[in-house]
Amino acid sequence: MISAVIDLRTQRLDLGVDEHLVVDAALTCIGRWGLAKTTLDDIAREAGISRATVYRRVPGGKAGLVALVGERETARLIEQVCVAVDEAPDLASAVVGAVTAVSQGLRSNTAFAYLLQHEPHAVLPYLSFDELNPVIGVGRLLGGTHLTRFLSSEAAAEVGEWIVRLVVSFILMPGPADLCNEGDVDHLVRTFLLPGIDGT
Amino acid sequence: MTMTMTMTRSLTGAMAAELTSLRDRVLDAAVVCVDRGGLGRISLEDVAAQASVARATIYRHFPGGRDQLIREAVDREVGRFWRDLAVSVRHLDGIEARLVAGLVEARARLEGHALLQRLLRQEPGDIVSVLAESGPAVYEVLATYLEDLLSIERLRDGVDRREAAEYLARLVVSHISVPGGWDLGDEPAVRRLVRRQFLAGVIDGIEPDR
Known part of the structure; x- marks a missing residue:
């Protein structure tokens, strides 16, 4: 059912105001009592619209809606990462910006936080083993397009992959560094990543 | 008496x-x-x-019944996996050689683990959640193992051995479980990965392979 929650391949979504409204309502409900207990009725009530309208706006029932929620939140994260990377003056701050943007985006997402804590079986599979490959693919793609100001495209893709691996590792196994904290991330990037990169 | x-x-x-x-x-x-x-x-x-x-x-x-049984069975299998891996690289000198051989070996073992692969296909939520519970113990053991290996290497100025070991443990687990853009069956590629992303910042005098 959540097969598309973390389908990071979708980069841009063209959603209308109504779809955004429904997705926001779904996020609120999932953040409040989880995925299993959330019904389309709950979401309709939260959005202040009828169940029929939810069905019309978002095809595919609950599964379709969950997929849409995942896609929109992913698109948002990617957008925030791109902004952080594109305004960075050098490689170190670009990487630090990307890592902190994703980490902060995920931490402030109450639905994601709830699932991670109370329904891990619903999210962990998409962050582990082969299911993580598409996410890494997005990291490589984004790195390979947005970090080429600083690096060869191959090295840029490798750094994109490193960023995904680091962030996911800290989601699965937190601490002691806090990836929402720029100082912590800056330390990790300068200590462990930069020395292995050409031209730094 | x-x-x-x-x-x-x-x-x-x-x-x-x-x-x-x-x-x-x-x-x-x-x-x-x-x-x-x-x-x-x-x-x-x-x-x-x-x-x-x-x-x-x-x-x-x-x-604890069924849950405890599954928990302990998984812990035991996970423990065996890492122990066997450590044994398979025991003859190699130095952290670089062990990391390279260990990554290649571990990936092959994981891919060849029929039961794990089947569970990942058929019951991904259950198996990944159970495995995640072994996570803290795995990181602790792995980081301590790597810290020991680092204790006989010359570290770069300012590098904290424990912190480096924990960083390396994260990369090891990540790369073994998810290949991503790296082919862990290709030893020269793995050596390049290890030198660039694992050790360049940790060990003195490692020239990252280009």
């Missing part, structure tokens, strides 16, 4: 050994049952039958 104590001690030792073998037998049976029917359908009756013990015996040794 001394004799009694010695006897008691050896008796206790024998009893403990028997207990261990019983626990192992039950855990072996649990793995067989999971192999046969998956994680979701495993029952204590099946495990008891497979291990040729009474259901009550299982409860006595695993008061």
Whole structure:
């Protein structure tokens, strides 16, 4: 059912105001009592619209809606990462910006936080083993397009992959560094990543 | 007095050994049952039958029932995986050689682990959640192992050995479980990965391969 929650391949979504409204309502409900207990009725009530309208706006029932929620939140994260990377003056701050943007985006997402804590079986599979490959693919793609100001495209893709691996590792196994904290991330990037990169 | 104590001690030792073998037998049976029917359908009756013990015996040794059985069986399998891996690279000198060989070996073992691969396909939520619970113990053991290896290497100025070991443990687990853009079957590629992203920041004098 959540097969598309973390389908990071979708980069841009063209959603209308109504779809955004429904997705926001779904996020609120999932953040409040989880995925299993959330019904389309709950979401309709939260959005202040009828169940029929939810069905019309978002095809595919609950599964379709969950997929849409995942896609929109992913698109948002990617957008925030791109902004952080594109305004960075050098490689170190670009990487630090990307890592902190994703980490902060995920931490402030109450639905994601709830699932991670109370329904891990619903999210962990998409962050582990082969299911993580598409996410890494997005990291490589984004790195390979947005970090080429600083690096060869191959090295840029490798750094994109490193960023995904680091962030996911800290989601699965937190601490002691806090990836929402720029100082912590800056330390990790300068200590462990930069020395292995050409031209730094 | 001394004799009694010695006897008691050896008796206790024998009893403990028997207990261990019983626990192992039950855990072996649990793995067989999971192999046969998956994680979701495993029952204590099946495990008891497979291990040729009474259901009550299982409860006595695993008061947490099914959940405890699965938990301990997975912990034991995970422990074996890492122990066997450590043994397979024991003959190699230095952290670089062990990391390179270990990553290649571990990936091959994971891909060849029929039961794990089947569970990942059929019951991904269950198996990944159970494996995640072993996470903290795995990181602790792995980081300590790597810290030992780092203690005989010359580290770069300012690098904290424990912090470096924890960083390396994260990368090891990440790369073994998810290949991503790296082919862990290609040893030269793995060496390049290890030198660039694992060790360049940690060990003095590592020139990242271009």
